[in-house]
Amino acid sequence: MATEAYKIRVEGMDCASCALKIETAMQRLPGVADVRVNYSAGTLALQLDQDRTPPQIIEEQLRSLGYQPLAAASSPNSVPAVRERSPWWKDAKLRSILITAAMFVLAFALSQIVPPHERWFYSAAAVVSLIPIARRALMGAVAGAPFSIETLMTVAAIGAVMIGEAEEAAVVIVLFNVGEWLETFAAGRARAGIEALIEVVPRTAWRLRGGSGEVEEVPAADLKIGDVVVVRAGDRIPSDGKVIEGRSDVNEAPITGESVPVAKAIGDQVYAGSINANGELRIETTSAAADNTIARIIHLVEQAQESKAPTERMIDRLSRWYTPAAMLVALLVIIVPPLGFGEDWSTWIYRGLATLLIACPCALVISTPAAIASGLAVGARKGLLIKGGAVLETLGKVKTVAFDKTGTLTLGQPQVTDVVAVVGQDDAVLARAAAVEGNTSHPIGQAIVRAAKARGLQLPVVFGGSQAVPGKAISARFKDGFACVGSPRFAAERTTIPPELATTISSLEHEGKTVVVLISGKTCEGVIALRDEPRPDAAGAMQQLTSKGIAVVMLTGDNARTARAIAGQLGMESRAELLPDAKLAEISRLKDVSPVAMVGDGINDAPALAAASVGIAMGGGTDVALETADAVLLNDRTRGVVELIALSQATLGNIWQNISIALGLKAVFLATSLLGVTTLWMAILADTGATVLVTANALRLLRWRASES
The missing domain is CATH 3.40.50.1000 (HAD superfamily/HAD-like)
Known part of the structure; x- marks a missing residue:
């Protein structure tokens, strides 16, 4: 079976329950494998054999479940894009709230005009408002997810209408739609964490045109490897690249989380989205837009969100039998008291329906993935x-x-830690050693040169360049004669090392440092110790x-x-x-x-x-x-x-807080439902409230700071 990667954005998928429903439906289609649903990013990714299931079938299945498929990505690694924000009046879930609320208000108005028919007005409002929910429940059942939140809502609303509680049924449907819209809002806040990364890359760039020296403004996404761009002070760098002209300080906070600017000069690497603080830079592009550092980070975070944590997998398994078990408990609440103890059927049907609404698993199912998504997003930003x-x-x-x-x-390169002069001053020893090592490519020699430059030392003039003795030393000729920098063993072969200096060398080596000796003629002028420092x-x-x-x-x-x-x-x-x-x-x-x-x-x-x-x-x-x-x-x-x-640790704590909120509220309202305190609208409000609380708690992680560690 030949399969290929297929990825599509899905609108309206705003909670873990939605993701589970889509995942179940996709797994039942022939030629579909490796289904990964990311509700945080609003994407569906899978391996697809298009001969067995064309993409159109995928899109039709999504629509039947109540979701809107958007344009498929041209490739799984295409350039990330910010989700377009539609005007509020085009929000399908907000329209549902307005329609169901209008139906309820109309039923209320008519019941005031014709009181004897109040029940029928509210029943009609409830039934009409329930149609989209019941349709999604039916399509979910056909797709392999019979025990969805829509199923519980449909059963509860129909049951309420049948026992004469049509007014409460209509209110419950309005509150259900409000809860779904709140989930959409919360999911949008979570996505903003990743979209903030996308938006740090400028949309346009100033590219040099050929060899003319003129610049032209082009879309950053059109930059190719080898293009040269001009980045002025204050501008964001449009692509990963290498500095070929200019010097400046660059703020790399969007990539590394570090706000302290980094000095950049010719040959240094820079990253897309970084901010050029002062001088103008000319940068040769080293990666296409789809492969720059920010794009790779976003793709990796989205892939990470698709993979499930152990706790999330456990809750997913729990939720598969939790909902049918909850429906069974609600059924027992309805039939046991009347049949076993002669209680009133209407009272216990009402309490059973309230139990059914309270048992909705949304808050529990979202408890882990919401926290994980926030943790991954805030981590990437930092x-x-x-x-x-x-x-x-x-x-x-x-x-x-x-x-x-x-x-x-350690820093990964040796640093000069000690300079001990035998003849003259420490700075003079370091300056002569740096002059000898001036053109070397050896890490020790380069470290000595860096140390001399850092101290602002004037190096003596070398005549005729330096000469290396492989594995032992390097020598050069000064105005006053030859000098060389070599290992203590090489120095011992050339001259006698004074006992005090030999003791110093031994002590420095005992500290894990590499020691080199500066020799002029037969005289040891001093030693320099280096170490790859922490x-x-x-x-x-x-x-x-x-x-x-x-x-x-x-x-x-x-x-x-x-x-x-x-x-x-x-x-x-x-x-x-x-x-x-x-x-x-x-x-x-x-x-x-x-x-x-x-x-x-x-x-x-x-x-x-x-x-x-x-x-x-x-x-x-x-x-x-x-x-x-x-x-x-x-x-x-x-x-x-x-x-x-x-x-x-903060994320794990947040997950267990969410689970406690979800189960704790359900336990409280389950008890009050059985005691007859909780009404149907209070039951659905409790479930919606638990979902909102869990989501809001997870979003707190987006404000996590490293100082909290």
Whole structure:
């Protein structure tokens, strides 16, 4: 069977119950597989064999269930678009409220004019208002979802009319439509979290035209790889690209969540949606609109929303028998008291119908996906990309976090930590060493040059360039003779190292630092120590994790001395000299005890990331990081791990609050219904109220701040 990906936007799908109904209906169609319904994004995605089920059948099925199919995406990875907002008078659910309310008002007016026929007026209003709901219930039953909210509403409304409570039946239908519209409103608020990401990318760009130097305004979506765009101060960058001219500070908050601008110069990578703060930049486009960082983040978040968390799956399974069980309980409430105890049939039919309305599962079903959708959306806005509800749940249960060292806990490049002069001043030693290393591509040499530039040192003139002694040293000729920068072993071969200096070198190496010696002729002028230093926020992050009762450990292939030094500085354990298979074995051992997260660069640590309960990649928005691991720290900060876990814990707390609200309100109103206190309109208002409360509580997560961790 040849299938292809098919994705379509669906209007009117605003709650988890809607998603379940559509999912069930689609799974019954021939040639349809891998159905993924995302009510948060309002999309339906599946694998489709068009020879067995043409797309038109999919659209007809959606319409029959009461939903409006919109234009299908040209491909599953097409450019995301902001959902168009129709005028309020075109809102189908708002029209339903107005129509049912008008029917009720008309029935009320006629009953005042002709009181003897009051029941018939309200009955007619209820029946006419019920027709669209009953039709959706029937089509749902035909499509494999007989126990839907529409079914409960239809049964309750018809029952109320039959026992002479037509006025309440009409009110219940009005309130039901109000509840559905409130769900639509809440879903729109949740979608706004993702649409805010879409809107940060400008719609137009200033593109250089050929070699003429003239610029033309073009749609950003039309930019191709290799195009050169001009981005003025204050403008948003229209596409991912590389700076080819100019210098500026760029605010990357839309991608990384970090509001501190980042300095950009020729050769630096920039991301679509970032804000150019000051100088003008010329940028060569490196990705099409559909593949820029923002677009990939949005697609990954939408895919994450399609995947179900364990709690959500449990509630989905529960809801499949919950509704028929609720109908059975309502039936028992109706027949047991009259048949068993001689009670009044009318009274207990009324109470049974109230029980039926209270038992609607909407609030319970929406409790988890609403919270998960909000958590994923707020995470993406803050540079915490989480690939699925299951990942979001698991993060909050992690008991151990294992970190790679290089590029994860550390900056990934050596930094000058110590300069010890034997002859002259420290700055003079650093300046001469930087001059020797001036044209090197070696990381240690580049670090020495960066340190000299950072101190604003004037470098002495080198005559004839530098010469390398592979694996040992590099030398250059100054006005006063030759000088070289090399390892302590190389220095010992060339001259005698003073005992005090040898002690200093040994002490520095014991701290896990790499030491190089500056030699002029036969004289040791001084030593420079370097080390790949911890990220500025790493120590604080480790402290926060341990304060939460989470164990932290470093897993590295580096030597034990360096590992111990860095780990001691950060207050954590270390396991050193681990090859990839040994690192994988260590993760498996930790995972056998409790859930474990592995944090790495997303490339070398791939096996360990895959084996961990949750794999977290330090991303910085790079292509590899976005496609690797279960979660990505787009802000490239170690503290992002703390924020991920805090967001997960906040989401889990929100889920259990929602479940408690849903079940607690139902329990209270079930008791009052059996006691005869709750009326039908109060019952449906209780269900609608529970749904609104659960949704509003989930939307609170959209205001979550990293400082809450």
